[in-house]
Amino acid sequence: MGDYAVSAFNVAKFGGTSVANFDAMSRCATIIENNPTTKLVVSSACSGVTNLLVELALGVQNPNDRDAIFTELKTIHYSIIEHFSDQQKTKQAVDDILEILAGMAEAASFQSSDKLTDHIVACGELMSTHILTQLMIERGIQAVRFDIREVLRTNGDFGKAEPNIPEISALAQQKLSPLCQDYVVITQGFIGSDVDGNTTTLGRGGSDYSAALIAEAVKACGLEIWTDVPGIYTTDPRIAPKATPIPEISFSEASEMANFGAKILHPSTLLPALRHKIPVFVGSSREPEKGGTWIRQQVESAPLFRALALRNNQTMVTLRSLDMFQTYGFLAQVFAILAKYQVSVDLITTSEVSVSLTLDQTNTSGQAPELPVDARAELEQLCNVEVEHNLSLVALIGNKMSAKKGYAKQVFTALEDVNLRMICYGASPHNLCFLLESQEAKHAVEVLHRELFE
The missing domain is CATH 3.40.1160.10 (Acetylglutamate kinase-like)
Structure with a gap:
């Protein structure tokens, strides 16, 4: 290489x-x-x-x-x-x-x-x-x-x-x-x-x-x-007017942002560049003098909080079954059914008797992904199935988040008046995600940006 x-x-x-x-x-x-x-x-x-x-x-x-x-x-x-x-x-x-x-x-x-x-x-x-x-x-x-x-x-x-x-x-x-x-x-x-x-x-x-x-x-x-737009911003300036451009960002952070709905780049865009460490610059052709954002393999500074991304039109599927309790193989059966119908899963959380997951946004139309009728029918033979729409995903993107103590308090204090439906954390040191009602999403981004970035 x-x-x-x-x-x-x-x-x-x-x-x-x-x-x-x-x-x-x-x-x-x-x-x-x-x-x-x-x-x-x-x-x-x-x-x-x-x-x-x-x-x-x-x-x-x-x-x-x-x-x-x-x-x-x-x-x-x-x-x-x-x-x-x-x-x-x-x-x-x-x-x-x-x-x-x-x-x-x-x-x-x-x-x-x-x-x-x-x-x-x-x-x-x-x-x-x-x-x-x-x-x-x-x-x-x-x-x-x-x-x-x-x-x-x-x-x-x-x-x-x-x-x-x-x-x-x-x-x-x-x-x-x-x-x-x-x-x-x-x-x-x-x-x-x-x-x-x-x-x-x-x-x-x-x-x-x-x-x-x-x-x-x-x-x-x-x-x-x-x-x-002159580069990648800390979040959408239309939601948080004090959002600022990021001078440089790592490939892994930018990929997370793209994955979680930041409009700036197509999620697959970075893959060929990432394969060969080709630096990517994002800038505004209308105002090139304003500079822009460099996306590189290695960056000088890697702050705890880098950006906030918002992805609308989320679909949450909750599967409940008492048969899950202290048994094995239930999740394997669930994922075998989803794989059979080519359903891609994004986030997942589990408890003793239920599992909640969000469906990956694979269609380019931007509409909420649907659980295929046949997949739902097969799942219903296994457990109780509940499908919810009108949800949004907010992702806080940063670095080494799992190694830092105390910041979660700051995040959840800012969101104390928001009803969080699902929280995903720990799989990646680069993000903390939560699912919430769509009508609360912009308010959540606004409040988090004010508390963490301004």
Whole structure:
């Protein structure tokens, strides 16, 4: 592993709001110019475009409604292109994609499918990268557009495709790395292709993940994620206005934050970077001068309390059975049933005659996870089953929490007027989690932030 980081390339990823319009894209170009090691740029679709494409993919029956969406798509992209001195080539590239898209949107109006949806939603990134490449060229930068589908190989699980890491690495070394020697390469986030050449997507939020996969494949020295917030905050500033940006944070802390619902990074994003100790920077493309957060393997300071994360739409399942009392094998039976129905468990606490667990948020829609009907029926043959919704999870994230005496008193005193439904602590030295009614969640975060961070 020691000789892994052989290239001096930096990878920069820009989110949808960072490439929303001409001014936003120009700020991205300046950020790229200011770091000569940035040789690979991963771009999302322009802000708002993916939502319009998702609408088309779901099937718009009325041709007039479809035309209205196409007018909007054209307006978003043309309003950037009209600032160029050479407009024709880029307009043609966008028109070609829109023409293919029109045929797919019509097909979706008859019958939608996951495969067709991936082809449709990928068009946003395909268009934005044509535009960003031309903008760079007009600023005198040697830029070239690259179709990432030639490198980012995945399986055929449309909508949430799994990357084939060895193949991505081999293809990147062959096709991408040589280009980065001579050009600034502009490519797409979020999309890939399967072995048959079908377009696939990595799921919502997947452009951060694909940027990390690409950074890993070209053996990058760093990965920058440019978004609309200046780094990772101690908590959501909309809940606690005095929340502050964190200058640097360890991979393990950042992974905990992502896992527990901090919106800043897709939970899987960090994995490829973590595998090869590639430092990740998170900053605001709107205000790059404000700095941001570095996520590193090792950090200078590791405070007891680092951040608070909130995850809404939690589902708690409580299983009660007198047969549990002083017997063995009950939990094994429970988990065998959950495994059979592919139910992933997040938190768990047990008592003599009952076990409470929360279901892992695996769907990307953000809705509360459900216990499958058949799984519930099987569990009910074993014990009494109770399912509760409208719950939220608050996670206090920090370092060596299990080694520090007395801090729990501080935490629970702050929460004395909150009804805590479940507490999880001890499995990780990095977090203390509690489940509570959703209507109390923001108040709990606010109070904890005031007591522990301000």
